[in-house]
Amino acid sequence: MSNVIHASNLTLSYDNGEKQIIKDANFSIKKGEFVFITGPSGSGKSTLLKSLYGQLKPTEGDLVVGGLNLTNIRQRKLQELRTHMGIIFQDYKLVNEWTVAKNVVLPLMIAGYSTEIQDTQARRLLKHVKLSEHADKYPLELSGGEQQRVGVARALAKNPVVILADEPTGNLDDYSSNVIWDLMENACQQLDTTVLVVTHKIPTIFSLPYRHFIIESKGVYEVH
């Protein structure tokens, strides 16, 4: 199976290389794999995730996502790559002045789909995350768990090649967390989507086979 993500001697840092977070990391992730990245607070989990969607450029080494090297990627190519990604955040990052339905179809809107297709997809996705009755509400009218389900629906909207999730259940209770894990497992199983989740703790209820990387002392190591 082909690699969806490949890092070779990857170094990530802030402040023009002065504050090094990840050093000489080497790893590969294949299509359809479910991957957890764990590590103590401040170890660089979110930094690694940011680099995977091109928000942080590698200081050294190569980081290839979907066949594109993010070290020297052009803005236009990066935008295109991002349209094939579903990204889920701990703080949801929903647009509060938009309705739930409009938030969900953001990736379709960016891809230029017609309003009819967007409406149909919004209904389908909201049904999938069990939020059909909240389509016309605004994010701040929903609970945290519901907002995160909107975030998951948005991530799934365009059948992405890869889903990147940064502490997706960090702010949620057990019930809501389980719903989110279910949705992500389904995406991986049914759509063959690569899912990479940054979390401080792997859920106990998780039933799929997965790979586990840990970030420690600036290194990324696989746990067998």
Next chain:
Amino acid sequence: MKFIKNHLMFILPLMAILLGIEFFLVFDRTTDTYEKGLKEGYTMLVVSKKPVELATFQTLNRHISSSEQIARDGIVSEVAKGVGKSTSAAIIKALPYFYNLGLDAYLKSSELETIKKDLKSDTNIKRVETFGGSYNSSYRLFAFIKFTLKLFIVFMTVVSLFLIIKQMEIWKYAHKERMRVMEIFGAPLMLRSGILFKVAFVDAILASILVSALFLYVKFYWAAQSGIDMMVENQEVLFRVTDMGILLGSSLLIVIVAVYSVVFSNKGVEE
């Protein structure tokens, strides 16, 4: 309420800039007419030993646009009343030639001195009178009024630009999150800033319409009914159709710069 306030906070300074631009246009046209009047009313007097053609004057200085010879018979009949015909003819023969010279523009008094110097370089020209004293005082008053008004317009524009920058800061804050989320999901710049452009273009068009309406009112109602001679005489220059295009173009340019500065300051790939 917040929506209206947000729009007004952008429309009002934009209107102030547009008012400044329109004042400038109107003032420029009015002073142009006034300058033309001053130029047409002004002539310098030249006394020459021999007759001089206009072309000769123009070779001496390019600003000379017309020359009119003052009839010598008239001068003699005024100064030598009651003298005999032969005496009168002798006086006419002895008299030099007098010319009123017109200029092509309203010039500074220093430029008048240059013209005087150039004319005097011709050995036939005995005397040049520029009437510099009265010319200088009207020119200075005119230049002072022109400078003061331009200074005021520049000041008003600078203050308004600061207000627009302030409003842009508010926009930046208000749209930051949405634009950030859209960027993460790969939205191109135009899509991310689409809403901002829409809002800004509406504001720009509104501001242009309001300023145009104000000047149209001044031109067709207020000026005509004001009873102020200067306003009535200059009614035509108070607002022209082309001004509407200038105002709309200027306001669109300002909002494009404003929106792009918000969009680019919200952009951020960390390296």
